[in-house]
Amino acid sequence: MTLDDKHAPKPDPDIVAAAEMAGGDDDIDDSKYVSGLPGPLGAIDVAIARIEAVLLAIGVLLMALNTMANVVGRYLLGQSIFFSEELNQALIILITFAGISYAARHGRHIRMSAFFDALPFRLRKMMMILISALTAAVMLLLAWYAMDYVLTQASRGRVLPALQIPQWWIIVWAPLGFFLTGLQYTLTTIKNMIDRDIWLSTSTLEGYDDSVEEEV
Numbered sequence: 001m002t003l004d005d006k007h008a009p010k011p012d013p014d015i016v017a018a019a020e021m022a023g024g025d026d027d028i029d030d031s032k033y034v035s036g037l038p039g040p041l042g043a044i045d046v047a048i049a050r051i052e053a054v055l056l057a058i059g060v061l062l063m064a065l066n067t068m069a070n071v072v073g074r075y076l077l078g079q080s081i082f083f084s085e086e087l088n089q090a091l092i093i094l095i096t097f098a099g100i101s102y103a104a105r106h107g108r109h110i111r112m113s114a115f116f117d118a119l120p121f122r123l124r125k126m127m128m129i130l131i132s133a134l135t136a137a138v139m140l141l142l143a144w145y146a147m148d149y150v151l152t153q154a155s156r157g158r159v160l161p162a163l164q165i166p167q168w169w170i171i172v173w174a175p176l177g178f179f180l181t182g183l184q185y186t187l188t189t190i191k192n193m194i195d196r197d198i199w200l201s202t203s204t205l206e207g208y209d210d211s212v213e214e215e216v
Contacts, residue, residue, distance in 0.1 A: 033046060033049045033203070034046075035049075035202060035203070037187060037190065037191060037202055038194075041187060041190060044183065044187065045105075045184075045187050045202050048101065048105065048180055048183060048184060048187075049105060051098075051180065052098055052101050052102045052105065052180065053102075055094060055095075055098035055173075056095060056098050056099065056102060058094075059091045059094040059095040059098065060095060062087075062091055063088055063091040063092070063095070066081070066084055066087050066088060066091070067084070067088065069081060069084075070084040082162050083162040083163045085162070086160050086161070086162045086163050087163065089170065090163075090169075090170035093170055093171060093173050093174065094170075094173045096173075096177070097173045097174050097176065097177025097178070098173065098176075098177055098180075099177075100177055100178075100181050101177055101180035101181040101183075101184055104181050104184040104185060104188075104201060105184050105201050105202065105203060106201060106203060106204055107199075107200030107201040107203070107204030108204075111200075121198070124198055124206070125192065125198050128192050128198050128199070128200075128206070129189055129192045129193060132185050132186075132188040132189040132192060133185075133186075133189045135185045136182050136183075136184075136185035136186040136188075136189060137182075138182075139178050139179075139181045139182035139185060140178070140179065140182035142178040142182075143175045143176075143178035143179040143182055144175075146171075146174040146175035146178055147175040149171070149174075150168050150171055150172055150174070150175060151168075153167055153168040153171065154166065154168040184201065184202070187202050188200070188201050188202055
């Protein structure tokens with residue numbers, strides 16, 4: 001080891017972790033997810049990741065099984081599953097609203113970033129904090145309105161024709177999904193405030209090379 005190697009700056013472990021996660025293409029193993037946030041914030045981040053993974057896995061598996069069973073019943077037994085359509089509708093709602101939180105955690109929501117990309121590092125940093133904070137506020141506000149809608153539907157006592165379960169049972173995922181997404185963007189805001197780099201989410205680093213250089 002040379003003298004220059006000894007005095008060379010050590011790589012930021014968060015950047016290394018983000019690079020390793022990005023290097024896996026589109027395959028994301030949430031069972032090995034490690035938050036880049038310290039202490040209780042990291043525990044909250046990991047808990048959200050686990051909830052998202054369970055909800056998405058259950059939703060996708062049940063939808064696949066329900067669809068296959070309905071096809072088998074229709075073409076081999078001559079009888080469709082009478083509640084299959086309603087069950088798939090419920091699972092689509094579950095997958096959609098669990099998915100918005102999942103996409104936020106991995107920085108995969110569509111972004112209109114033409115003006116953002118043209119800004120220098122410091123302005124991008126400030127903009128990312130502002131964007132994350134405003135998005136968190138909007139998501140939490142939508143969670144409030146969605147919960148009010150769920151309570152309204154619950155008070156009406158309507159049930160699904162085939163499944164014969166309360167209608168509000170299948171839309172309760174909407175406020176939960178908005179709430180988890182709001183928490184995720186709140187954590188992203190905190191991540192950008194305590195870290196010198198720009199983060200699209202708690203686990204996804206912005207794809208620029210000038211972030212560290214401008215801070216040095």
